[in-house]
Amino acid sequence: xTMHRSRSQAFGGSPIGRSGRAVQRRPIGTRRKALSALVVxxxxxxxTLAFFWPGxxxxxxxxxxxxxxxxxxDDWHPPAMARLWALFHGLGWRGQAPMFVLQxxxxxxxxxxxxGALARRGQSIAALVxxxxxxxxxxLGWQVAVLKDGQMxxxxxxxxxxxxxxxxxxxxxxxxxxxxxLVLLGYATLVRFxxxxxxxxxxxxxxxxWRWDRPRFQLVLVLAATAAVIGVLTxxxxxxxxxxxxxxxxxxxxxxxxxxxxxxxxxxxxxVPARLWRRAEARGCLTSILWDxxxxxxxxxxxxxxxxxxxxxxxxxxxxIEAIAIHPLAYAEHRIAHWNSEMRLWMPATMPGTGxxxxxxxxxxGLAPPDKRITGFQKLGYTLASSAAGAxxxxxxxxxxxxxxxxxxxxxxxxxxxTLALSAILTELAFGVVGVASDYRYHVWGMLAAxxxxxxxxxxxxxxxxxxxAVLGVVAVAAVVIVARWTxxxxxxxx
Numbered sequence: 001x002t003m004h005r006s007r008s009q010a011f012g013g014s015p016i017g018r019s020g021r022a023v024q025r026r027p028i029g030t031r032r033k034a035l036s037a038l039v040v041x042x043x044x045x046x047x048t049l050a051f052f053w054p055g056x057x058x059x060x061x062x063x064x065x066x067x068x069x070x071x072x073x074d075d076w077h078p079p080a081m082a083r084l085w086a087l088f089h090g091l092g093w094r095g096q097a098p099m100f101v102l103q104x105x106x107x108x109x110x111x112x113x114x115x116g117a118l119a120r121r122g123q124s125i126a127a128l129v130x131x132x133x134x135x136x137x138x139x140l141g142w143q144v145a146v147l148k149d150g151q152m153x154x155x156x157x158x159x160x161x162x163x164x165x166x167x168x169x170x171x172x173x174x175x176x177x178x179x180x181x182l183v184l185l186g187y188a189t190l191v192r193f194x195x196x197x198x199x200x201x202x203x204x205x206x207x208x209x210w211r212w213d214r215p216r217f218q219l220v221l222v223l224a225a226t227a228a229v230i231g232v233l234t235x236x237x238x239x240x241x242x243x244x245x246x247x248x249x250x251x252x253x254x255x256x257x258x259x260x261x262x263x264x265x266x267x268x269x270x271x272v273p274a275r276l277w278r279r280a281e282a283r284g285c286l287t288s289i290l291w292d293x294x295x296x297x298x299x300x301x302x303x304x305x306x307x308x309x310x311x312x313x314x315x316x317x318x319x320x321i322e323a324i325a326i327h328p329l330a331y332a333e334h335r336i337a338h339w340n341s342e343m344r345l346w347m348p349a350t351m352p353g354t355g356x357x358x359x360x361x362x363x364x365x366g367l368a369p370p371d372k373r374i375t376g377f378q379k380l381g382y383t384l385a386s387s388a389a390g391a392x393x394x395x396x397x398x399x400x401x402x403x404x405x406x407x408x409x410x411x412x413x414x415x416x417x418x419t420l421a422l423s424a425i426l427t428e429l430a431f432g433v434v435g436v437a438s439d440y441r442y443h444v445w446g447m448l449a450a451x452x453x454x455x456x457x458x459x460x461x462x463x464x465x466x467x468x469x470a471v472l473g474v475v476a477v478a479a480v481v482i483v484a485r486w487t488x489x490x491x492x493x494x495x
Contacts, residue, residue, distance in 0.1 A: 034120035037127045041112030044134060048104050052144040052374055055100025057360040057367035061146045065096070065365050072244070075234070078148050079243035080190035096146040096360075096367050103154035106184075107143050108134065110157030114452060117164045118459070121413075126455045133451050138390045141356030141381030142441045144370075148191040149441040155191070156198060156445055159184035160420070160452065163206035168456065170209075170412025178207055189229060190236070193248075196229040197430040198423045198445055205419025211409040212418050222426075253320035254304055255291035255436045259334030262286035264327040271310035271319055276302055288337035289352065289491060290437035339432035341491070342442070343393035345481060349386045350490035353439035356381045385440050388481040392428065392443040397477040399424035399450040401470030405462035406453075413459040420453035 057065070064077045068086045073079045081099070088098035111134045119127035134140065143150050159181045166173050173181065185199040201222050204210055212218055237243045258280075261269040266277035280286055285293035285300035294303040311319045324331045340346055358378035360369040384390045402421040409415040427446045435442075 030120050030122050033122075033124050033127070034116040037115040037119045037131065038112050040131055041108050041115060041134070044131065045104060045108035045112075048108065048140070048144065049101065051377075052100075052104075052370050054095060054097040054368055054370065055104075056145040056357045056370055056374075057096045057363070058145055058147055058357055059361045060148070061096055062361045062363045062365060062367060065363075065367055069365065073242065074246040075237040075243040076246035076248045078151075078191040079237050079241040080187065081148055081151055083241060094366055099146045099151070100144065103143065103146070103150040106154030106158040107150075110154070110159070110161030113158075113161030114164045114455075117161075117168045118455065121168060121459060123455075123459050126458045130452070130455055133448075133455075136384075137377060137381035138356070138385035138440070139444055139447060141378050141385075142444050144374075145355075145357050145441070147441060149444055151191045152188045152195050152198075153445045153448060155184045155188035156195075156202065156423075157448060159188070160202065160206065160449075164416060164456070167206055167209065167412050167416045168459070170415070172209065173207065181207060190233070193230065193233055194427075194430050194434055196226045196233075198427040198449070200226045200229060201422045201426055202419060205415065205422070209412075209415065210419065211415045212422070213408045215407075222422075226426075250308075250316055251291055251295075251436050252434060253316050254294065254307060256331065256334065257307065257320060257323055258286050258291070258294050258303060259288065259338070260323050260327050260330045262288075262330075263333045264330035268327050268330060269319070269323055272303060272306045276306060288334060289341045290439075292437065335432055338435055338438075341438045342431040342435050343396060343428065344391045344438075345393040345477075346484045346488070348488035348491050349485045351386070351438065351440075352491070353437065353441070354382055354385050355440055356385070386485075388478050388485060390440075391481045392440075392446060394474065394477055394481060395443075395447040395450040396424065396428045397474045398454055399428075399446075401474055402450070402453040402457050404470050405466045406457045406460060411460065413456050417453045417457035417460065420449045420456060424449035424453065 060077060064082050064085065067073045067077070067082050068089050071086070073082050084102075085099055111130055115127040115130040118124075118130065143153060162177055162184075163173060163181050166177065182203070185203050189195045189199045204218070204222060204225075205212070210218060234249070238245060257269045257271075261272070261277050262281065266272075266274035269277070277286075280294065280300040280303050283293075283300055285303065287293060293299040295301055307316065341351075344351060356378045358370075358375045360367055388394060399421040402417055403425065406414045406417045406421070409418050424446045427449070428443070431442070
């Protein structure tokens with residue numbers, strides 16, 4: 001039988017698809033590079049699981065597992081995560097291992113797909129950097145701890161990796177992929193109350209294919225949707241997931257009232273006698289770093305106890321709003337000081353909550369510790385996290401630089417870069433309003449998003465003068481951080 005080719009094929013053109021348009025075929029070399037990236041990521045995932053097995057169980061992990069064992073849940077820790085953990089437990093998979101496996105596989109799946117998509121576009125170096133970024137000790141060191149932060153970062157990263165397989169080439173996601181991305185972003189939103197600042201812009205960007213060419217309208221829509229999502233989280237947790245109210249929502253007003261009293265004086269918050277505020281001030285409990293000292297019995301727990309009695313229920317919210325309205329400058333000083341602490345800008349190298357953890361919290365529940373071999377890696381993670389290179393503010397500056405260089409997006413890679421940069425920026429800015437502690441683990445997704453945004457933008461051609469301005473901005477931030485690390489004493493609140 002004689003084989004015939006179409007005219008386009010006979011003259012070296014591309015084959016014609018059903019739509020009548022030429023079907024673009026990728027060179028075999030880029031396919032192999034994409035497959036190689038996927039294979040390397042699979043190997044790294046296996047190494048991560050073996051090296052850190054069965055994962056690190058922190059204090060929060062122990063508390064959540066107690067809820068799993070009792071079958072009783074509250075909303076201080078994410079009930080969605082605890083309910084999922086209970087499913088594994090019911091199937092006979094005990095301990096923290098199932099949640100550890102889940103977040104590690106989500107983490108490396110996302111990185112694998114992102115690296116593979118870059119390699120398929122011929123960006124081999126960028127793909128390699130993605131995989132190297134995955135083993136960056138400050139990030140991976142926290143990702144192996146069974147916490148809501150690791151669950152959130154893993155779920156978002158898997159969603160982004162899946163979406164990038166199409167969006168980097170400016171293609172629409174198939175229905176099944178879009179549905180899976182939505183499920184992953186939904187789970188991430190449920191496991192951290194402030195995750196919506198990260199997930200909502202991602203949902204619009206990767207599912208809607210936004211180029212962010214109408215910034216005012218789109219930003220207002222994102223912020224309104226974020227507020228709406230945050231507003232329904234408590235009903236979902238308490239009614240749908242049957243979590244008992246824990247009063248977790250009171251931690252922000254308590255922290256802000258203490259900050260206002262610190263900056264405006266004891267009379268600014270009359271619900272607590274001035275002598276108690278002065279005692280807490282003398283002990284150093286009114287710190288911008290975190291709220292824990294004012295609720296810790298060994299430090300200044302009498303502050304929270306007094307406020308709880310003087311302003312029960314919704315009265316605390318009223319007192320909070322009133323104090324902000326009367327003392328807006330003190331409130332602004334407090335929130336700026338806290339954001340500085342969160343982002344580790346003008347802060348010392350030694351900060352509480354930097355981690356990563358090398359041992360599990362002692363317990364009798366069967367949450368086993370990982371092998372001591374991880375200690376060296378986690379110490380390296382702590383050293384790098386404490387350095388200028390690990391400062392969240394530096395990665396925030398990178399995200400701002402990517403946004404400055406890539407907006408407005410001209411193609412799929414640019415659109416994804418802008419989306420990731422906005423996710424990182426909104427995530428970090430939110431801490432200036434709703435943050436109550438300065439743990440390093442809160443910034444895992446923000447740093448990942450900034451790094452991936454930069455790598456996605458590497459496939460675009462931004463104006464050189466914009467790139468220069470962005471680089472100088474990042475260098476300036478790095479210089480400030482380095483000076484602070486060299487000159488400031490350790491920041492250790494009285495716990």
